Amino acid sequence: MNLLEEQRPSWNEYFLMMAKLAATRSTCLAFPVGAVIVKDRQVLATGYNGSPSGSVHCTEQGYCYPGLDRCDTSKTLPSRAVHAEANAIAQAARHGINTQGASIYVTLEPCLSCLKLSISAGIKKVFYETDFNFGDRVLVRDSFVKDGLVTLTKIKLSEEMANRAAWFLTHPTSVARDQDSNIK
Numbered sequence: 001m002n003l004l005e006e007q008r009p010s011w012n013e014y015f016l017m018m019a020k021l022a023a024t025r026s027t028c029l030a031f032p033v034g035a036v037i038v039k040d041r042q043v044l045a046t047g048y049n050g051s052p053s054g055s056v057h058c059t060e061q062g063y064c065y066p067g068l069d070r071c072d073t074s075k076t077l078p079s080r081a082v083h084a085e086a087n088a089i090a091q092a093a094r095h096g097i098n099t100q101g102a103s104i105y106v107t108l109e110p111c112l113s114c115l116k117l118s119i120s121a122g123i124k125k126v127f128y129e130t131d132f133n134f135g136d137r138v139l140v141r142d143s144f145v146k147d148g149l150v151t152l153t154k155i156k157l158s159e160e161m162a163n164r165a166a167w168f169l170t171h172p173t174s175v176a177r178d179q180d181s182n183i184k
Contacts, residue, residue, distance in 0.1 A: 007164060011041060012127060012155045015105040017165055019084075020129075020157070022046045023107050027057035028081045029064060030072040031108070035084035037092055037123065039102040045095070047088030049081040085114040089121045099123055108132050109152070112140055119149045126152045 009017065015036050023034030027050030037044040051057050058064045064071040064080050071079040082090075085106055092099050100122030104110075109132035110118060118126060131154070133141050144150050 009161050013157055013161050016127065016129060016155055016157055018043065019105045019107050022048045026050055027059045029058045030070045033084040033108045035088040035104055035106045037088050037099055037102050037104050044097050044099060044102060045088045045092040047084045047091055049084045051080050052082050083111065083114050085110050085118055089117060103127060112137055115141060115144065119144060124150060126150055127155050129155060
């Protein structure tokens with residue numbers, strides 16, 4: 001394998017980077033999450049977490065609820081955000097895209113509701129970057145895996161690939177390469 005080939009992201013890295021890029025559109029004040037639904041190495045839909053379509057964004061108003069700057073600081077009020085996975089599945093449904101047998105790449109491990117929604121949408125593989133479930137939630141999550149409904153794989157973007165992607169984001173990319181290129 002030559003150097004240029006070694007510098008290409010793996011498919012998992014590629015789709016995780018897309019999910020991370022989708023997270024930049026998040027309107028959630030607590031933490032941004034992005035999702036990408038993929039089938040046969042083709043992107044079917046993307047999503048990020050935020051207020052429902054037509055609702056004022058938390059980032060726009062500067063708070064989630066009056067007197068509450070972030071939803072995750074309340075013990076009683078639910079989050080106003082639609083989760084990234086749900087938004088990606090809704091986008092696919094809105095456009096008549098079949099997600100049966102697809103995979104989803106998410107920056108945060110799906111909550112149980114999003115995991116169940118993904119399974120019901122026919123998504124068979126979940127790739128995620130950051131853990132979310134703990135305690136009894138893990139027992140429920142693992143029961144879906146044990147029943148063969150879904151596989152879960154934690155993946156990490158290497159620092160080298162993140163740096164290379166950052167270079168591509170901050171420099172023109174559609175220029176001829178030369179042998180002494182500064183591309184990382």
